[in-house]
Amino acid sequence: MRTAYTSEAIRTAEAPLLADGVPLMRRAARAIAERAAAVVSERRAAGVNAEVLVLVGGGNNGGDGLWAAYELADFGLAPRVLLAHEHPHAEGLAAARGAGVKIDQLADVDDVAAYAGRFGIWLDALAGIGLSGPLSEPLAGLIDALAAERERAETFVLAVDCPSGLSDDPGASLAIRADETITFAALTPALLLPPACRLIGRVRVENLGIELVGAPAAIELGAVELRASFPRARHLDHKYTRGVVGIDAGSETYPGAGLLATRAALAAGPGMVRFLGEEGVARLIIPAMPEVVTAPGRIQAALIGSGTEGGPRIAAALADFLARDIPVVADAGALTCVSEAARDRGALILTPHLGELATLLGCERADVEADPVRYARQAAERFDAVVVAKGPETVIVEASEPIVTIPPASPYLATAGSGDVLAGVLAATLAQFAARAEAGETVPALSYQAGIAAQLHASAVAHCPSAPGPIRALDLAAGIALALGATMEP
Numbered sequence: 001m002r003t004a005y006t007s008e009a010i011r012t013a014e015a016p017l018l019a020d021g022v023p024l025m026r027r028a029a030r031a032i033a034e035r036a037a038a039v040v041s042e043r044r045a046a047g048v049n050a051e052v053l054v055l056v057g058g059g060n061n062g063g064d065g066l067w068a069a070y071e072l073a074d075f076g077l078a079p080r081v082l083l084a085h086e087h088p089h090a091e092g093l094a095a096a097r098g099a100g101v102k103i104d105q106l107a108d109v110d111d112v113a114a115y116a117g118r119f120g121i122w123l124d125a126l127a128g129i130g131l132s133g134p135l136s137e138p139l140a141g142l143i144d145a146l147a148a149e150r151e152r153a154e155t156f157v158l159a160v161d162c163p164s165g166l167s168d169d170p171g172a173s174l175a176i177r178a179d180e181t182i183t184f185a186a187l188t189p190a191l192l193l194p195p196a197c198r199l200i201g202r203v204r205v206e207n208l209g210i211e212l213v214g215a216p217a218a219i220e221l222g223a224v225e226l227r228a229s230f231p232r233a234r235h236l237d238h239k240y241t242r243g244v245v246g247i248d249a250g251s252e253t254y255p256g257a258g259l260l261a262t263r264a265a266l267a268a269g270p271g272m273v274r275f276l277g278e279e280g281v282a283r284l285i286i287p288a289m290p291e292v293v294t295a296p297g298r299i300q301a302a303l304i305g306s307g308t309e310g311g312p313r314i315a316a317a318l319a320d321f322l323a324r325d326i327p328v329v330a331d332a333g334a335l336t337c338v339s340e341a342a343r344d345r346g347a348l349i350l351t352p353h354l355g356e357l358a359t360l361l362g363c364e365r366a367d368v369e370a371d372p373v374r375y376a377r378q379a380a381e382r383f384d385a386v387v388v389a390k391g392p393e394t395v396i397v398e399a400s401e402p403i404v405t406i407p408p409a410s411p412y413l414a415t416a417g418s419g420d421v422l423a424g425v426l427a428a429t430l431a432q433f434a435a436r437a438e439a440g441e442t443v444p445a446l447s448y449q450a451g452i453a454a455q456l457h458a459s460a461v462a463h464c465p466s467a468p469g470p471i472r473a474l475d476l477a478a479g480i481a482l483a484l485g486a487t488m489e490p
């Protein structure tokens with residue numbers, strides 16, 4: 001599991017070490033310089049420009065850069081420094097000067113893009129976790145110019161702590177895209193969450209002995225958590241203790257969604273799947289999946305809406321499910337039926353893709369794509385719900401819990417029916433955790449459970465016969481059972 005902490009939490013954790021005089025900056029600089037030296041060697045071997053420019057801002061991030069320049073000079077690599085601030089870190093500057101590093105002032109440079117473009121490697125140490133508020137000038141203009149030049153010249157960028165401009169806010173986008181980021185203490189939310197996480201390249205965390213305390217701001221669940229947390233059948237289980245899921249999905253227009261969601265729910269291993277949707281869809285499901293039960297009865301979690309366009313019947317069925325005080329996944333058409341007022345009811349889990357999230361909030365899709373976390377948070381608050389925002393990255397928001405995401409999944413998941421499969425897996429997963437909770441066991445938060453389900457969905461791709469190529473949703477549904485089986489191997 002990867003975790004991200006706010007810059008405030010990181011500062012708090014650093015404070016006692018700094019008070020004890022632990023040389024954190026020197027350690028950070030050493031790690032950066034070692035990695036930069038390795039990049040120099042690789043580029044020299046490839047016969048490409050390996051001249052190093054260190055971009056230095058006014059805070060301790062710039063201090064890291066100056067000390068890294070000192071170390072690089074010590075390695076005999078003759079880096080150059082561009083000071084973007086009038087008052088850079090004094091000790092770092094003295095050390096770099098003392099080591100013979102050539103230093104330029106931004107004010108003396110006519111065309112900064114042309115100047116920086118002469119170097120093959122940039123160390124971006126303009127700003128780190130000390131950034132407060134939106135970027136102001138002259139830093140904003142400098143980053144903008146260098147971000148464009150970097151794409152033109154195919155410079156290798158090594159970000160110090162974070163691409164300058166990104167720390168806490170994953171919606172920030174003004175930054176120089178990095179090939180690699182070396183971050184200290186811990187990841188910050190922007191390094192883990194979209195869209196900022198797309199700008200950081202390969203990331204390594206140099207902990208420097210800094211111990212973070214308290215809950216992280218965001219977590220990334222992966223294969224390890226899927227294996228460790230997914231409920232397994234036990235000797236004394238019967239079908240009701242394994243979890244029963246109710247599904248109302250599919251319609252005359254989109255019957256396939258009902259089939260896919262039901263097939264995926266079965267594959268995710270609950271004790272029973274009850275199909276409670278339209279009769280016409282049930283008539284297709286039963287011959288294909290005879291283990292599905294159509295009789296009403298007890299359920300421990302529900303899915304409603306995949307393959308429907310909402311409307312009064314879905315709205316009433318959603319209200320019925322919620323009145324049972326069980327977790328209810330509202331997908332696709334059911335998203336048009338959720339109301340802000342609902343209280344005293346079971347947990348509501350919304351699974352919008354980014355277009356549906358925009359519709360739900362009455363805003364533009366482009367705005368949601370530019371900052372999915374912010375809008376998922378808004379929806380979670382407004383509808384008192386857990387929001388699973390689907391897209392190139394999955395972002396799951398629940399009040400008072402860390403934001404949950406999963407590692408990058410195959411883009412072939414972007415295929416019709418893939419969301420129906422996720423909805424089925426999610427409801428079946430929630431039913432299994434709910435059954436455990438009923439038995440008195442402590443279970444993780446719903447957002448964590450949903451993250452486990454999303455990871456199972458993503459893992460199923462590798463079990464499709466056509467993987468790593470394009471997949472079809474029906475194979476994905478079958479792949480769920482195979483993925484789950486693989487995680488249960490001893």
Ligand SMILES: NC(=O)C1=CN([C@@H]2O[C@H](COP(=O)(O)OP(=O)(O)OC[C@H]3O[C@@H](n4cnc5c(N)ncnc54)[C@H](O)[C@@H]3O)[C@@H](O)[C@H]2O)[C@@H](O)CC1
Pocket residue numbers: 014018024025026028057058059060061062064085126127128129130131132133134135136137139140160161184
């Ligand atoms: N606390 C420590 O001693 C350690 C800190 N480290 C480094 O220090 C960094 C944090 O240092 P600082 O707290 O000095 O802060 P930073 O160096 O990250 O940022 C401060 C600089 O950004 C500018 N700035 C802030 N907000 C701005 C805005 N909205 N628009 C434009 N410019 C803005 C400030 O004028 C200042 O020049 C970390 O990211 C890390 O790189 C590491 O050396 C490890 C130890």
Ligand SMILES: Nc1ncnc2c1ncn2[C@@H]1O[C@H](COP(=O)(O)OP(=O)(O)O)[C@@H](O)[C@H]1O
Pocket residue numbers: 353389390391392393394408409410411412413414415416417418419420421422457
């Ligand atoms: N580019 C991508 N990379 C990885 N996963 C993606 C990408 N685009 C979409 N997905 C995933 O594919 C699924 C698509 O769901 P959805 O849009 O509801 O599809 P549908 O309604 O057609 O079934 C979601 O789980 C989403 O996170």
Ligand SMILES: [K+]
Pocket residue numbers: 061124125126127128159160161162163164165
């Ligand atoms: K930086």
